[in-house]
Amino acid sequence: MWPGEKRMLPDDRLLTESASLLTHPLAESWQRSRSYGLTRADQHIPFIKAGLLEELRSRNDWVPQRVQPLIEQLGAQITRQPAIVVIADADGLVLETRGNHDFLHKASRFALAPGNQWGEAERGTNAIGTALALGAFCEVRGDQHFLNQNAGLNCTAAPIYRPDGHIAGILDLSAPAQRPYPDAQRLIMQAVRHIEHRWVRSAIADRHWTLRLHADAGRLGSAQELLLVFHDEVLIAANRLAMVEFQLSPAAFGSLEFAQLFPDLLRQPSGAPRQTLAGNQRHYYSLLEAPQRRVSALRSTPPAERHDEQHQKALRILNAGLSLCVTGETGCGKEHFSRRLFQESRWRNGNFVAINCAALPEPLIESELFGYAPGAFTGANPKGYIGKIREADGGVLFLDEIGDMPAGLQTRLLRVLQEKTVTPLGSRSAYAVDFALVCATHHDLHRQVQTGAFREDLLYRIKEYSLRIP
Template sequence: MQGNPSASAVNANPLLSDSWFRSQLYGLDRTADDFPRVRQGELADVLASNAGLQQFAQPVIKQLAQKLAEKQSVVILSDATGLVLNTFGDMPSMEKAQRYALAPGNLWSECGRGTNAIGTALAIDDGCEIEGHQHFLTLNQGLYCAAMPLQMPNGQIAGVLDISGPAHFPHPQTFNWVKAAAKQIEYLWVKQSLHPQQWLMSLHLQPQGIDTSDELLLVFSDNVLTAANRLAMRELALSVEQLGSVTFQQLFPQQQQQANTIPVPLDYATQRYYFRLRAPQRSHFATPSEPASDLPFSLGRDGEKMVRLLNAGVSLCIHGETGSGKEYVSRALHQQSRWREGKFVAINCAAIPEALIESELFGYQPGAFTGASKNGYIGKIREADGGVLFLDEIGDMPLALQTRLLRVLQEKEVAPLGSSRSWPVNFAVISATHRDLAQRVAEGEFREDLLYRLQEFSMTIPPLRDWPDVEGFISRLWLELGGADRDIQLSPALLTALAQLPWPGNVRQLRSLLRVLLALADEGEEVTEVHLPAEYRRAALPPQPDRQSHDERLISETLQCFNGNISKTAEALGVARSTLYRRAARDKRD
């Protein structure tokens, strides 16, 4: 620190002496006058990736900038590396070079510019003010700066809020303003990014401090702490690592996780706080918005009943041939039910390799097994929280997993792989199968208790060929697929022929065929039997009655002519005798 005019002042302040020491370690030249800054194009990218920070910070910063109008100071917002994103306000009396240095695109990290409020606040993760000669670089010694890091609700540092002005001006209140504005930004950020399904806990030493930006905010997803403001993290001595892992019960073992409206006392460490806990806003269930779609008519009169059962949390099991619409119907039921604000999470128990089903359903902790994502995975069951879990091909679920699934359904709690903790979950279950589950139970392939749990109510979607009005359904599906938009009609004869096909692949098969016909047809065309793909044409084309009756008449007249002698008749008609024998056998049978 030799050669520094304010060496003694710096040495007397550990914050400053540490920062100067770091600046020297960075090998900075105190007389440097070229500063690190990014190009315009790079700045645009950085601005875009800090959109969230700007969104929450700007309203507060604008108020702050108004306050500073007469104070020859600017408000600066930097990102988490100290790169200036926005500068608000004006410093007409400031030297041009310094005005330029505070403009967007300049990097004020400690390693780039030595001791300065933005860089040092980031280095110590706390607020600081750096006045004139306390700056490491000579060129910055005409500046006064006060800065405070901004913390995101997840505990990470998002950037820095700073006020800078000429060092020769008095700045008695500036640091307090920065701290108050940063607190306000962090407060709004937590409150405004709250998900309706999260718990919000507000704490303060005084009951009247609740609902002010001085309150400590804690956010819980289920019972796990997932977000907090800096005030809460400081006062309750919480670490970033605890966000996402510590539970309400671990934090407040004496306290039930129950909502309250009037602040009540709560002891934490050696302090008495007052707190209010707001429960997730699931109230939309009581006043549901308009459902998005009608129930499919394949549900018939059972539709309404199924919705009521689902609303009551009854597990539904839908049986039906492949392609008959089990998932389609389940999605429609979800949309009509009180669970519609939550997700519809489908899992095909037959399509996921047995080794992966468990992690897919229950999720896993980071590094729970070789190849696991380093971020862990929440799992389908927790994804379905508040919504519907659709278990397709449930009859194919491996036995070992059936046991775990049963436990989740009974206890409404799920523990990810590699975790000793469980999360409460609340969802409706619809399962589907084309198998006979009772038979699977008899074969020892399906747990009987799980069957009862999943099949509290069961319904069967009949195969398409048994639907009461297949022609009507085909017409509707044709419209839905865009037939009317392109003015392409199905001929009445084709419609009748299609309605009579057996459709082993049910609606899926019918849908695919209609899409093929639509794709191949020209605008305004009528689609007839001749447009059918060959494999359908054979099945759909009606027998040729005239030709058939003509042949039959000819055979029977010739037979009469030869007194029923088959060999002579065959010879006369030029057909094989076997043809006539087959026909004779058929006549006898009819």
């Protein structure tokens, strides 16, 4: 028995006294729990049968499409501590769990296995159910759970929002009450923002306008930006950060117009961030991208520019297999320029593989770049994953925002560039690779070297030739 399991209040006579010690949202949740007819001593554990679970999993196809790779990585990251990651649907039904093997077994005593129901009406105050009720982040510690049987848990959860403003489900991290996972809130919120950001990006079609906003121009393009998508004049999608900032309800999607949100912003594409005053009277840096059919025309490059001296020199560098570093402000077209070089280079029969080092949570970057062996961690794809570096073999690897790469991964990338081999996570085998490397950043990498944020030896490996796009 965990120490946290002993700290149980004996019966409902202490309900009012206990609730007075809670934060206001949790105190209200306790009152709702009581209104559902629950008592603290209830032992009922609601769950569904395996056949229905599989049907509900199939209905929640966003989990394998949007979340599965991330929760596998989160599960691998926390496996050294007694903790698990839980994915639940919009009703609080547990769909998937990943994490520490021993705690996964013990967690079954708390009914955290797939098929168990954790809505507030079934289980009282708990992170999953109460986050759904609040529509916001929620942490419930030990005796803050309404049911005594859950007092041994410390749970941290946040809702995952669809691009149309509705809740898709919940991402939760649960641990023993006496050994809460450190920095759980940051980890959960970072993961949720990444999922929501990628979900909106996947909804962008050729006919859509896209608006990116942030108070810091350097954050544009990352999962921290406000991202809104319009069809003609009408808002059709946004990430949760934008919904909160502009107080967007689900009713806003399909009805709210561009001019209502941004009355002073001309609907003209911007090649670089520009200062914008929004309808909420707040100032942002913005990037407005037109539908792709128009972007192609706007970005078409005159023949004279295509064959200018800088372009030709960069092409010779790429053909020689030397690394190229492209610098410039966010939105100036660094990836577009790099793709154009690739299409004209000797590497064009291979793949152009791009990864944004700023947009991915740190736990996900390593497996995305280097791949992993079958069974490398709990919940890993049984077939493994070759990773972006091996996908780029024979082609070009484009590392966007290289200045945001975590220090530990800088060391691994340097080894790959030195040895021309890559070793997937959980594998003892090294695979030979041959690719051209193009990196892009808006940071001053030399200054980052001086502050210790970037390795000097890696800088010289990735910057054998550099050019700046105005």
